[in-house]
Amino acid sequence: MFDRCNDKALTVVSMCDDVPPAPERRSDARNLSILKAAILRTALGEELCLVRNISRGGLMAHIFSELEVGDPVKIEFRSSKIVRGRVVWRRPELMGVRFSQFIDIGEILTDPKPQPSHAARAPRVTVNVPARLRSGGRYQAAALGNISQGGARIYLSEPDRLGDDVVLSVAGLPVLTGSVRWRDDTAAGIAFSELLAFEDVGRWVSSHNIGVPPQLVE
Structure with missing residues (x-):
């Protein structure tokens, strides 16, 4: 186990x-x-x-x-x-x-030294999964672009309308509360309020068979 x-x-x-x-x-x-x-x-x-x-x-x-x-x-x-x-x-x-x-x-x-105002983060795995984001009383459809134990990148049509605190819902994962750390015209970075258990996020990623094409491995 x-x-x-x-x-x-x-x-x-x-x-x-x-x-x-x-x-x-x-x-x-x-x-x-x-x-x-x-x-x-x-x-x-x-x-x-x-x-x-x-x-x-x-x-x-x-x-x-x-x-x-x-x-x-x-x-x-x-x-x-x-x-x-x-x-x-x-x-x-x-x-x-x-x-x-x-x-x-x-x-x-040796972990790289974080840039000023940026903490070192856990490894993030590239994904492409539908999600739903709630900010205040407003919901937006989103796509999960990457995920780690501590945060995620999400793509959505109106990132400029996000508040500071959000709730992210993704099938197969617990409901994730967090805060917006950055945003641009198409995406936003979310820091989770609590770390996901490594086993939970690891098994979720593996079960979705998401990642780089096979030809990039050799």
């Missing part, structure tokens, strides 16, 4: 070159506390994953899709660094990936 935890926990780092092995049953409880969020791109689409263990040569991560051994993957970290590799072992909700080349772990795992 998936371990409910947040992406502020530490990730286990190994200085060896091997792919992290699947966890032993007896050590699962000790090892499940070390997670870092990333975006996983595969032939099935784009989703969120949690990196549990990483080395110069590979990683172990929680995933939600049905990948198979040999499948190519791309993993984008919060540092904006993208690593390519292939799945070399699978367990229920776990995978091991061998990178196509050795990585600089420090460079990969």
